[in-house]
Structure formats: C-alpha cells, structure tokens
Amino acid sequence: MRISELEGRRVALWGYGREGRAALAALRWRLPRQPLTLFCGRDEAGEALALDDPALTIDTQVSADKLAAFEFVIKSPGISPYTSPAADAAMLGARFIGGTALWFGEHGADARTICVTGTKGKSTTTALVAHLLRAGGHRTALAGNIGLPLLELLDPVPPPEYWAIELSSYQTGDAVAPEVAVVLNLFPEHLDWHGTEQRYIDDKLALVTRAKPKHVVLNATDPRLAHLSLPGAQVHWFNTPTGWHLREHVIYRGGEVVLNTRHLPLPGRHNRINLCAALAAIEAMGLDAAALAPQAASFVPLPHRLQSLGARGGIEFVNDSISTTPYASLAAMDCFKGRPVAILVGGYDRGLDWGVFADRIAHDPPRMVVTLGQNGPRIAERLRPLANNGRFQIAEALELDEAVELARRALDHQGVLLLSPGAPSFPRYRDYAERGRHFAQVCGFDPDAICAIPGLGIH
Known part of the structure; x- marks a missing residue:
C-alpha cells in the first residue's frame, strides 16, 4: 500500500516508539493536513502534544471499538495482532498495516533489497551485507529492525544502490518482492506475541512463502528450512559443502x-x-562475493552481541544482552570453551523450555550459573539437581549488580563473566540495549561507549 492511498481515509496510528514516530513523520511528509489519531501511552502523549499538530488527535485509552472506527490502523511492530484489542478490532473490520509495509509500498518495485530474518544472527548478517557491499564501492542502506525504521529513509537523495534490511518476525509479513530474502535459522521465540510456535514459524517464513522474493538464501542445516518447498524462487543454500560453508x-x-x-x-x-550467509546473499545479487570476503576483516561488531567490554582484575566482561533464547546462551558459552565462565541468565518468562540448556551444561558445565528475572527461579529449579555433583555452582539474584558480584567471586580473578540472558529484558528494562548498558555500568565500564550501531543509514 502506498501512503497516497491513505489520503482522505480514516487513519490511526497505534504506538509512539521509534517506529510510531517514523510513521507519523512519514504521513505528515506526504499528507500534511490529513486528520490522524494517535493511540499511545500517557508517558508518550506529552512528546506527541509537543508537536502542536492541529490535525492530530491523541488518545491514551485504546479499545477494540475505538480501533474499529478507523479504516486503517498503522500499528507499531511490538503490538501483537493476535491478542485483544487488536484481534477484536480486526474482527470488527479494522485493517492493520505496519510501517515496513508502507515503505515497501513506496519502494518495493524499484529498490534492490536484501532482507534478512532468522531467530538469531539477523542483525550481524544484515550489517555484514551492508559492510561488504560498501567495501565494494556500493552506496548501501542499512535499516529495519536493526535500529533504523525504514520510514526514516522514505525519500533519500540520492537513493542507495542496495538496501540491507533486517526484519523481525513482527515485520516479515510486510515485505513485498525483495530481490533476495535470507532466513538464517528457526528456534521458538516471541511466543507471547505469536501465540504458538507454529504461528511464529509461519510468520517468520512469510518472508519467503508470501513475499515472493526473486532469490531465497537458506541454511541447509536447519531442519525446518531444509524441507521448505518454494516454487518460483531461486534457492541458494549456505552451510552446505556445495555452497558457502x-x-x-x-x-x-x-x-x-x-x-x-x-x-x-x-x-x-x-x-x-x-x-557465509551474507556472502551467499551478495552472490545471489549477482556480485562477486569471493572478492569482497576479505573486507570482513574491517567489520566492526555490533553492540550487545558477544561484545567484550574489557578486562578488570583478570576477568573479561562480555555483554551478550541481545540473547533472548536458551539456544543463544549456549552459543555464547561455546565461544569461551576452555576458559572458566560465569554466565548470567534469565529475564521475562515466555515459557520457553530450558531443557536443552540443562542437558548441555550437564556435560559441559560453566563455573557458575546465576539466574535473574521473572523466569530465574524456574531456571534455577531446573538446574539445581545438576549442580549437586559439584561440577558447577548455581545461584539466584534479585538484581543485576548482585548477580555480577556473585559471578565475580566465583571466577576468582580469572575467566569470563558473561551476560547472555536467554530471555527478553522487559519489564525490568525497556529493551536489551538498556539491559546491556546497565551491565556495562555495573561492571565498571562506560555505557555510552558501547551502544552505537556502526553503519546505520546510507553510506
């Protein structure tokens, strides 16, 4: 859908985080006098009121009936369409769209897009794609779920040659005809938003099953991806002996x-x-990926993803706050095999099974596991019988500073103190970045020095 199609219609926006602000700014750029209603929280209403927009109505109370009064509701990604009041409003006739869908409506026909999704690794892969393309002399945009809403790049002048776009499972259904679509892996996640594991998988795979990409790049070792049937798309496999591996x-x-x-x-x-996935995507675009591969040496890793903050008192402090599944926590520990590790896990409880995590550390234990957050007691209960043999320590903490101190003592001036929670940050923190900043501060590092995502925007 193009923004011009909203002219003269009854339109509301729901949510006023960064995606919501980008959507409002885009509509005002194209439809400066269009009456709009913004549904947002009381803490966001003041910022919206400060715009002094006479055609903007602000409502801090949302309901299905109110939403259904509009023909189109531009919804922020974090709001699930499967729960009330969104699901009820949809039954009453409201049509929900996202900012990503609006961007594709404006640019999908002519932009050369590489869209990347996956349960884990999508931000790093998307950033690698952008980095390698730029190293090859190509003006490239890096945007999407990685930290820059696409609508903030609505009318770039001059436009980039390529778009490297990260899409979350909340956004994959909004993509339209990407030139290259990449799916890295699939593990259960965001079940509170999607409702069921199968719906999460279906929504994630919408990027390749419904968006009609020209080229599809898939991980050959992921069992769910290996059995996909995608008629009409050219499939390129990585993580296989015949492809990039x-x-x-x-x-x-x-x-x-x-x-x-x-x-x-x-x-x-x-x-x-x-x-390997990034190189496969670039090759699918028709470029010489092998020639660009050595440029990975100058890549700057993203914050909050196995980010080494530095060493203090013989201990290396590693911020992996982006970790929101037990599988991600296991992958983080694998990076430090052979070194003493104290890992901090836990956060918002989405009901994920920590059995795989328990099975792994039963055979390859860290020095200590410290549990935190809403699901901390449940994780500790699952792990405590395994710790009875004395091969590792288990501890529970109420706050991050307490957890860091317990882990620091257990390491005794050697090893790695690893924050890899395997769970979302809320409600204790606004997002994983705020959690990572607090971790850095507690550990004695400057939180402002660790947060910038290099390369966002068009370069």
Missing part, C-alpha cells in the same frame, strides 16, 4: 578456499556462519 576456521565456496576467519572480528562459529 565453514570448515574449521576456513570459509569455502563449494570446494574453493575463500577466507581464513581465524583473525576476523567475529566471535564464535555461529558468526562465521553468518558471514
């Missing part, structure tokens, strides 16, 4: 040696596999 520390393209990754700024095997 990793053997030990070396990236291969089929049987051809391309790059030794031992000295790349990409911690963990999973990040080197993300590089």
